[in-house]
Amino acid sequence: MALDTHGQQQNLIKPPHVAIVPTPGIGHLTPLVELAKLLLVHHNFTITFIIPNDGLHLAPQKKLLQALDPQAISYIFLPPVSFDDLPNDVMVEIKMVLTLTRSLSALRDELIVLIQSTRLVALVVDLFGTDAFDVANELHVSPYIFFTTAALSLSLIFHFPHLHETTTCEYRDLPEPIQLPGCVPLHGRDLTDPVQDRSNEAYKVMVRMCKKHRSAAGIMVNSFVDLEPGAFKAFKEQGQGLPPVYPVGPVIKMGSVDGFEGNECMKWLDKQPNESVLFVSFGSGGTFSQEQMTELALGLELSGQRFIWVVKSPNETAKNANYFSVQGSEDPLGFLPNGFLDRTKEVGLVVPSWAPQVQVLSHRATGGFLTHCGWNSTLESIVHGVPLIAWPLYAEQRTNRALLVDGLKVAVVVKCNDKGIVESQDIAKYVRGLIEGDEGKLLRNNMKGYKEAAKLALSQEGSSTKSLAEVAQVWKSLNT
Numbered sequence: 001m002a003l004d005t006h007g008q009q010q011n012l013i014k015p016p017h018v019a020i021v022p023t024p025g026i027g028h029l030t031p032l033v034e035l036a037k038l039l040l041v042h043h044n045f046t047i048t049f050i051i052p053n054d055g056l057h058l059a060p061q062k063k064l065l066q067a068l069d070p071q072a073i074s075y076i077f078l079p080p081v082s083f084d085d086l087p088n089d090v091m092v093e094i095k096m097v098l099t100l101t102r103s104l105s106a107l108r109d110e111l112i113v114l115i116q117s118t119r120l121v122a123l124v125v126d127l128f129g130t131d132a133f134d135v136a137n138e139l140h141v142s143p144y145i146f147f148t149t150a151a152l153s154l155s156l157i158f159h160f161p162h163l164h165e166t167t168t169c170e171y172r173d174l175p176e177p178i179q180l181p182g183c184v185p186l187h188g189r190d191l192t193d194p195v196q197d198r199s200n201e202a203y204k205v206m207v208r209m210c211k212k213h214r215s216a217a218g219i220m221v222n223s224f225v226d227l228e229p230g231a232f233k234a235f236k237e238q239g240q241g242l243p244p245v246y247p248v249g250p251v252i253k254m255g256s257v258d259g260f261e262g263n264e265c266m267k268w269l270d271k272q273p274n275e276s277v278l279f280v281s282f283g284s285g286g287t288f289s290q291e292q293m294t295e296l297a298l299g300l301e302l303s304g305q306r307f308i309w310v311v312k313s314p315n316e317t318a319k320n321a322n323y324f325s326v327q328g329s330e331d332p333l334g335f336l337p338n339g340f341l342d343r344t345k346e347v348g349l350v351v352p353s354w355a356p357q358v359q360v361l362s363h364r365a366t367g368g369f370l371t372h373c374g375w376n377s378t379l380e381s382i383v384h385g386v387p388l389i390a391w392p393l394y395a396e397q398r399t400n401r402a403l404l405v406d407g408l409k410v411a412v413v414v415k416c417n418d419k420g421i422v423e424s425q426d427i428a429k430y431v432r433g434l435i436e437g438d439e440g441k442l443l444r445n446n447m448k449g450y451k452e453a454a455k456l457a458l459s460q461e462g463s464s465t466k467s468l469a470e471v472a473q474v475w476k477s478l479n480t
């Protein structure tokens with residue numbers, strides 16, 4: 001949809017405009033909103049979020065978007081898609097991709113409106129949104145990815161089509177670790193769930209998605225050079241065939257405390273000694289079986305350490321049962337062991353479903369984080385210098401675990417027994433080790449080093465600030 005010369009001249013007067021299309025999950029929308037704010041504040045872009053969805057549980061997304069200045073960052077929810085034809089056990093990743101692919105025609109219509117009314121220079125999607133590239137290319141809008149996880153995972157995505165063609169076994173059975181250029185070795189079992197069964201439809205979707213990454217006009221990564229120097233250096237050296245890669249992170253929310261529970265958390269933390277509290281939370285979607293939830297409760301109690309635990313109702317079949325909904329329907333406190341709340345009331349605070357995580361991590365009393373290794377949680381811990389106990393559950397979290405434990409040495413990892421359960425005695429040991437042990441001290445020191453590096457990357461002359469300015473410059477120079 002090229003404009004004529006007069007149209008182009010008219011358009012150059014307008015501020016450059018970017019369309020951002022997030023796939024479902026607050027973990028995608030949150031950093032994309034923060035990216036939009038940076039583009040607005042530092043580079044004078046205006047932005048429209050175009051949001052594919054299934055019509056359900058949109059309140060957290062709406063809350064995030066409604067807080068923005070509508071003159072500069074506006075949003076449109078596309079007509080909801082239906083998943084009625086899908087089996088109940090369909091993988092979350094398939095639903096994420098389908099939410100977008102089933103919305104492509106509506107997305108095309110919205111992009112045409114933007115082309116006619118703004119100076120649209122780029123379309124930005126997250127890593128599950130690459131199916132939107134065809135529409136972008138058809139309308140001559142530059143397709144970009146904001147990669148919402150580690151450069152390690154991007155390296156894997158670039159390499160995956162080759163792995164697919166040169167191996168036949170399931171990845172968990174690969175005899176040797178995968179050595180990606182400049183990265184920590186990855187075991188096949190650490191790869192994301194959708195690629196762990198070659199016969200599953202999700203596998204085909206992942207292969208297609210990985211191939212499409214190469215056709216992006218550019219990829220911004222929510223990481224920074226000093227966190228993953230080897231991976232970023234390798235992207236540069238591989239050059240030809242790869243799109244330009246821009247390390248622009250850590251892009252995280254600085255969020256505000258709201259609601260009764262949020263304030264309760266902060267008031268409670270104010271009364272605790274420095275670096276004494278373990279924060280326990282498994283992202284927006286993480287859930288456990290009843291058995292695992294009981295072991296975790298008993299482990300925290302046994303540790304004798306202070307904690308804030310964001311509790312969700314158990315789920316016996318999925319580890320990401322709340323991904324699309326954030327909040328389960330039942331009261332999670334009813335699933336705790338008998339008398340647990342009473343016995344731990346002097347040292348622990350249990351919060352149902354949601355806590356102001358960034359605020360908790362930034363509080364001086366927080367000394368450790370038991371986390372599912374979601375990338376936003378990881379970056380938030382780095383920015384606030386909080387060492388980790390890594391308990392990956394789903395998605396690319398095992399890959400992040402490899403980086404955090406083997407590469408950066410800022411986390412200890414939990415071990416499961418033969419039944420796949422992390423036992424209470426072990427949990428108590430990890431918690432004590434992190435909060436008051438020598439290993440905890442070491443991990444905390446390492447984390448503080450990355451905290452300083454993150455601060456530097458985001459400073460005025462920092463590597464990530466410059467990298468984002470480079471992208472902004474490319475977009476501004478586009479003749480639309």
Ligand code: UDP
Nearest residue numbers: 027283284285310354355357374375376377
């Ligand atoms: N989060 C929060 N309070 C909670 C749980 C999560 O504020 O009780 C936020 C957290 O700060 C992070 C996001 O939700 O920004 C979760 O993203 P992450 O990538 O860590 O995990 P995901 O939810 O995508 O698995």
